[in-house]
Amino acid sequence: MRFSVFLNARSTSPDQDGRLITDLIDHSDRAAAAGFDAIFMPDHHFNGYMPVASDSFILAGYLAAKHPDLHFGFSVVSVPLHHPVRFAERVSILDHLTKGKLLVGVGSGTTPEEMIGFAVNYKDAGAIAEKNLALAEALWAKQMDDPAIxxxxxxxxxxxxxxxxxxxxxxxxxxxxPVAMKESSARRAAVNGWPAFIPAFTPPQIYGTEPYSHVKKYFDTYKAMLLEAGHPDAVIADALSWSTHSYQCVHLAETDAQAREELEIILQGYQDAVDRENEFNRRAESGEANKKTDVNISALHEGWIGTWCLYGSPETVIEHLRPYAELGIGNILCGTTTGPLTEQRLAYANQTLDLLSRKVMPAFKGR
Structure with missing residues (x-):
């Protein structure tokens, strides 16, 4: 089982942006030194999700030069917000900079506020994403003398x-x-021999206390399609080794009680930031074309924690992850910097990296 770090920290004011970028680079350096397999970045705009998420391809290129042995990924690129030419070009350049160690998560986006900033209606995002991906494939395949696209x-x-x-x-x-939530997305990954993100919920409810049942459903479907596609064994093994289950917030401490207490501090900061951002999302949802259908709840709710968080002592985290390893999940994506990246939050993040690398990862690396 692989372990990757997700740089999902937030900034809550302009004067924090520069320091956050520096801190995330330092955190990435720690992750590389600690033996993590990859660094993943978000792709978001306007909402304070992360200053470098407005063009995380740039950050990936910078980090790739520092850490040539790491893989780099996106969780996930909001495809409707990218012109297909720019998307195809950036992926190709970063593919070279990482020497083929690139994993481009693709999805249709999250918030109406982001959509309207790029003249995309939220209700049209899925269709625009599908066509953009088809256009990108055509652009990658085009030869000089082929007809114009x-x-x-x-x-x-x-x-x-x-x-x-x-x-x-x-x-x-x-x-x-692709996020293997729809049959078409799972099949796209399987037919091409690509990995997939395996979600822990079924919309419109994006939370719950039994995430494993959803993970197993989606993973089994994806794996069956992958095996049916007739790829060479090496392609199948690579795809499964990067099949990814994500945790928005991962926090470890020496004891379960300490981890839970610190987790609630982290999630309160995260929820405060989300509440500030939601004011602007509500403005974006003023028309029917931009109404959200997914149902979310407070990050302090047990259902949200059950779906999106991995926390506890190293021993507890190992026991939590064993069923996922036995299922065949190849990569655990760890949101180690969730929420505003205060000095205390960064200390918690580095504590988590240390305990994961020293006490959890060795239990799974030999599997």
């Missing part, structure tokens, strides 16, 4: 006469990682 997809327009540069690092473009 016409782009007519909501706010994204254009006509491509030549080819996308650079060419892929390997025989194919970088691996994409």
């Amino acid at each position: 016409e782009i007519d997809n909501g706010p994204h327009q254009g006509r491509v006469l030549q080819r996308i540069t650079p060419a892929p690092y390997g025989e194919k473009h970088a691996r994409l990682m």
Whole structure:
């Protein structure tokens, strides 16, 4: 089982942005030194989710130069917000910079506020994402003398006469990682021999206290499709080794009681930030085209904690993860910096990295 770090810290004011970027780079350096397999980044805009998330391709390129042995990923790129030409170009460049160690999570986005900033209606996001991905595939495949590719997809327009540069690092473009929540997304990953994100909930309710049942349902479906696709064993093994289950907040301490007490401090800060952001999301949802359908609750609710958090002593965390390892989940994505990255929060994050690397990861690395 692999372990990866998700840089999902928030900033709550402009004067925090620069320090947060520096702290996240330092945190990434710690993760690399501690033996984590990958660094994943979000792709978000306007809402204080993370200052570098507005163009996390830049941060990935910077970190790739510092840590050439790491894999780098996105959880996830909001595809409707990217012109397909820019998406294809950036993926190809980063594929070269990481020497093929790139994992591009793809999804249709999260908040109406982000959508309207790019002239996309929230209700159209799924359809625009699907067409953008098809256009990106066509762009990657296009040769110089092939007919022009016409782009007519909501706010994204254009006509491509030549080819996308650079060419892929390997025989194919970088691996994409769909969220295996819909059959079409799971099949896209399986048919192409790509990994997938395996969710722990079933919309419209995106929380609960039995996440494993959802993970097993989605993973079993994805794995069956992957095996049916007829790939070579090496392709199947690679895809499964990066099949990813995510925890928005991971926090470890020496005892369960200490971990729970500190987790509640972390989640209170996170929820306070979310409440501030929700005011702007409500403004974005003023019309029917941008109404959200997913149902969420407070991060301090046991249902949210049950779905999105991994916490406790190292021994407790090991026991929690054993069923996921036995199921075949290949990668655990750990949100170690969730919430505003105060000095105390950063100390908790570094504490978690230390305990994960010294006491938890050795229990699974040999599996």
